[in-house]
Amino acid sequence: QAPRVREIMERQVISITEDEEIRTAAKRLLKGETNHLPVLDKDGILVGIVTTYDISKAVVQDGKHRCVRDIMTRKVVKTHPDEPVDIAARKLEQNNISALPVVDTANRVVGMLTAIDLGKLFGRRW
Amino acid sequence: QAPRVREIMERQVISITEDEEIRTAAKRLLKGETNHLPVLDKDGILVGIVTTYDISKAVVQDGKHRCVRDIMTRKVVKTHPDEPVDIAARKLEQNNISALPVVDTANRVVGMLTAIDLGKLFGRRW
Numbered sequence A, B: 001q002a003p004r005v006r007e008i009m010e011r012q013v014i015s016i017t018e019d020e021e022i023r024t025a026a027k028r029l030l031k032g033e034t035n036h037l038p039v040l041d042k043d044g045i046l047v048g049i050v051t052t053y054d055i056s057k058a059v060v061q062d063g064k065h066r067c068v069r070d071i072m073t074r075k076v077v078k079t080h081p082d083e084p085v086d087i088a089a090r091k092l093e094q095n096n097i098s099a100l101p102v103v104d105t106a107n108r109v110v111g112m113l114t115a116i117d118l119g120k121l122f123g124r125r126w
């Protein structure tokens, strides 16, 4: 049987709120050495995702944006801790994305599943 | 036996040269819908890599940089077409990176192996 997302997901999650400035998002991405920040509302519920790709897009569009909410993706592709990893991997591939927020039944972020984490499965072949 | 990099690598590669402006790199990343651009010299030899992460870093450092050469990573972690994918996956994990340029014996880029490509192996378990 395939391993579950909970076995390989990252539990330390760095997030941001949509009212923060783009430059703050960039600083937080660097601090977390990550390409992906889930965007949470004041109740800790997932409302979007913002990535280094979105910041690069803002560099091209230059000056029209100020906050995370202006550049984030709102329709988030996500997973949950009990999802089989092959299903999660397929979500990454089909959407050409490299991370999935892991949410609980209340849509709170409990982890991140990144494409790099898939590498953890290669030590053991199931 | 493990599959080889050549079986899952992307053969369409978008690249850049080090004298291009950062904004040009950002445009090319968006055009390629990718986070990674190998940097090639005039002979097509790999000399670095520049990513959306590096562009985000430039946004934080604001104004000190102009060209790709000012922000690229010069010590590139790479792979070759005959490398077993589990070795390549481990390189991604150990370096916390999500893509490896695939080079031939002349250090020319013949493909890209991204962490998303690892997902292609999950349909079949070897």
Ligand SMILES: C[S@@+](CC[C@H](N)C(=O)[O-])C[C@H]1O[C@@H](n2cnc3c(N)ncnc32)[C@H](O)[C@@H]1O
Binding pocket: A036, A049, A050, A051, A053, A054, A072, A073, A075, A076, A077, A078, A095, A096, A097, A098, A099, A100, A101, B033, B034, B035
């Ligand atoms: C389509 S990807 C292409 C770039 C590259 N392949 C990558 O993995 O990021 C870039 C876009 O995907 C969005 N994105 C990243 N992760 C996402 C997720 N889990 N759900 C929805 N959109 C996501 C980002 O906000 C960004 O605008």
Ligand SMILES: C[S@@+](CC[C@H](N)C(=O)[O-])C[C@H]1O[C@@H](n2cnc3c(N)ncnc32)[C@H](O)[C@@H]1O
Binding pocket: A033, A034, A035, B036, B049, B050, B051, B053, B054, B072, B073, B075, B076, B077, B078, B095, B096, B097, B098, B099, B100, B101
């Ligand atoms: C250490 S990663 C951390 C961010 C995130 N985990 C990711 O996958 O990009 C960010 C840095 O890695 C560098 N990088 C990306 N791919 C690389 C590669 N194949 N070899 C060397 N450095 C690379 C980028 O230039 C960037 O400065």
